[in-house]
Amino acid sequence: MPERTITVASSVGLHARPASLFSQAAAKAGLPVTLTNAAGKTVNAASILGVLSLGIGHGENVVIAADGDGADEALDTLAELLNTDLDKE
């Protein structure tokens, strides 16, 4: 299954605003995407509660994975989001 390991760039970690933007993008991907934190816990990336429950801080390594048509493109898009400081205006 295609996956990407990314270091979370948002200075505040993956919380409210960055988490919303990320899970909305994951929901739009059109295929199931999972998000796994450094502790090895995996959630549905399209669930904001799931993403928040991981308590991901700045600089933490996370893994996103997806399977199916367009998985690579979807993961590239999501990886780019995580590589961006989403809390910066």
Added chain:
Amino acid sequence: MADEATPALTDLIAPTSIRLTETATDKFDAIRKVGAALLDTGAIDASYIDAMIERENTISTFVGEGVAIPHGTLAGKDAVKTDALVVLRFPDGIDWDGNEVVVCVGIAARGNGHIALLSQLATVLMEPEKAAALRAATTSDEVYALLAPEEEDSA
């Protein structure tokens, strides 16, 4: 990164910060009431309420399960004196950009404290029965029981 310094949600909620029969005309009215409850605890300066409105304008704090988590912007953090949570329940529901919100959990946190707090809160809300119980809570004791840390919290 869950170090032992992370307080439990319930440690940050004063009994007077659980208000279960609130009403609001719209989501911004609700956020101002959440802000007023935080102000009453002495945890914030009034300017934090404006930071909460600003945050909501940037992106909705609706998280699903009939719950929103109003909190300030990064710039608003200077207005936070101590970490605190408030729980306001709006039994009639509030239209939150097309979603219905019944419970607002207002958050004031300095530094990165909010990450661990949000993680604990989200973990509770991910259990549909607990989320439903929170939406239906009529006593502070129920709210405390729902938000209390689970024993299996190892790591």
